[in-house]
Amino acid sequence: MAERADFDIIIVGGGLSGGLLAWLLKQRRPGLNLRLLERDATLGGNHTWSFFESDLSAAEARAIAPLVTSSWPGYRVHFPGYERELTTGYHSIASQHFHAVVAATLGDDAILGADVMAVAADHVTLASGAVLRAPCVIDARGAQPSPFLALGFQKFLGLELRLAAPHRQRLPIIMDATVPQDNGYRFVYTLPLSADRILIEDTYYSDDASLSMDALRARITDYAQRQGWTIAEIVRTEHGVLPIILAGDMERYLALQTEGAPRIGLAAAFFHPTTGYSLPDATHVAMLLADHAEAGALTSAGVSARLLAHAKTIWRERGYFRLLNRMMFRAGHPRERYTILQRFYRLDTALVQRFYAARLTWSDRLRLVIGKPPVPLRSALGCLSEARMLKRHNNA
Ligand SMILES: Cc1cc2nc3c(=O)[nH]c(=O)nc-3n(C[C@H](O)[C@H](O)[C@H](O)COP(=O)(O)OP(=O)(O)OC[C@H]3O[C@@H](n4cnc5c(N)ncnc54)[C@H](O)[C@@H]3O)c2cc1C
Structure with missing residues (x-):
């Protein structure tokens, strides 16, 4: 006989995707006997999650509005040969605020300092040896290494600074690629958080995952001085x-x-293939599962089936982004990667919005690759096969 369940649902990992799901479920089904298990002392870790207004539907934007800490009416990009201001709204969520809002809604349903050793369809085992049971268990423990994915990296160090005087920067600059290029495509990302506070991130689209914190800290200090x-x-x-x-x-x-x-979340590869950003996907999946929960009883099998259908659809739809990534990372010289982005940002605002929202039309796809190719044609052709690239990656 099956053992008695302790809860209706257990969510393991109180980061962006798990915290968001628990928070939405609690609002939509207050009677649900839910537990969110997080290893750390706070929910959400230490992040600034940003997104474009056009990434979310109106309903999704309304749902996460209480979590948003900063908003701007547009953003800028700077390249060696080109500068532009775009009027798409841009928003950020600070993880400290995320913790405060989500923890207040969940109360005792969020268990902090809960290190989960094993996750199964109907129970989880804590490091203490305690076993908690539920008919629905969801794993939101963040990025998992897999031999079935060949990856490049977007890596960065960010310093949130208080300045001695106002910075006078009105809008986020999401790419300042006028800085010297090395270790792949390098740009500086700045978010003006208040008159004298600014977040500066030194960022690289790179083939390797290593980060030299001291070197990046020095570069950020240098950028601020400049x-x-x-x-x-x-x-x-x-x-x-x-x-x-x-x-x-x-x-x-x-x-x-x-x-x-x-x-x-990242554990399910629910993120934008080219930016690594997962906030729009996390919001979409949390809404999808909140709807699913309203329709009937929650079980691991039922949620798996729902998510598998979603995962297959977005994997198919996003094959084009993986192809662009192969071109960017494998076809051209790393130092020239910025030319691809510089060219991209000359396209019209609606196309740029659809790119970040991972909703490109077929004509967008054509427009992104026609004209003067930003990478040598021969190398580009060598990147066409996804299966061959994965095999090469695993053999390397
Ligand atoms: C610094 C930073 C900035 C980012 N900025 C953006 C951005 O601007 N926009 C955007 O869309 N994306 C951004 N991302 C990418 C992505 O959205 C985030 O990484 C996001 O937090 C991923 O959500 P997740 O829920 O999958 O994983 P996480 O948020 O990493 O959550 C996983 C949680 O599981 C917990 N956990 C792990 N193992 C266990 C265990 N054994 N037991 C219990 N708990 C466990 C972890 O402590 C963590 O809290 C950023 C990522 C980083 C690192």
């Missing part, structure tokens, strides 16, 4: 190594999800 800014205090530091998918074996990667507990 803007004429005097640093009064480093308020906070964050760093990230985000996956950029070059190639993958969808069938085998997704097979992982059918074993036991369904996965969400």
Whole structure:
């Protein structure tokens, strides 16, 4: 006989995807006996999650509005040969605020300092040896290494600075690629958080995942000085190594999800293949599962089936992004990667929006590759086969 369940649903990992799902479920089905298990002392880790207004539907934007900490009416990009201001709204969520809002809604349903050793379809085992049971267990423990994905990386160090005087920067500059290029495509990302506070991230689209914190810290300090800014205090530091998918074996990667507990977030490869950003996907999946929960009882098998259908659809739809990534990472010289982005940002605003929202039309896809190729044709042709790239990657 099956053992009695302790809860209706257990979500393992209180980062972006798990925290968001628990928070939405609690609002939509307050009677649900839910537990969110997070290993750390806070939910959400140490991040600034940003997204474009056009990434989300109106309903998704309304749902996560209480989490948003900063908003701007547009953003800028700077390249050696070109500068542009775009009027698409841009928003950020600070993980400290995320923790405060989500923890307040969940109360005792969020268990912090809960290190989960094993996750199965109907129970989880904590490091203490305790076993908690539920008919629905969701694994949201973040990025998992897999031989079925060939990756490049978007890696960065960010310093949130308080300056001695106002910086006078009105909008985020999401790419300032006028800086010297090395270690792949390099750009500086700046978010003006208040009159005298700014987040500066030194970022690289790189073939390897290593980060030299000291070198990047020095580069950020140097960048601030060049803007004429005097640093009064480093308020906070964050760093990230985000996956950029070059190639993958969808069938085998997704097979992982059918074993036991369904996965969400980076663990399920629910992120934009070219930017590594997962906030729009996390919001979409949380809404999808909140709808699913309203329709009937939650089980691991039912959620797995729902998510598998979603995962297969987006994997198919995003094959084009993986192809672009292969061109960017494998066909051209790393130092020339910025020319691809510089060319991209000359395209019209609606296309740029659809690119970041991973909703390109067929004519967008054509427009992105026609004209003067930004990489040598021969090398580009060598990148066409996803299966061959994955094999080469695994043999290397
Ligand atoms: C610094 C940084 C900035 C980023 N900025 C953006 C951005 O601007 N926009 C965007 O869309 N994306 C951004 N990303 C990418 C991506 O959206 C984030 O990494 C996002 O947090 C991934 O969500 P997740 O829920 O999959 O994983 P995570 O947020 O990493 O959550 C996983 C959680 O599981 C917990 N956990 C792991 N193992 C266990 C265990 N055994 N037991 C219990 N708990 C466990 C972890 O402590 C963590 O809290 C950023 C990433 C980083 C690192």
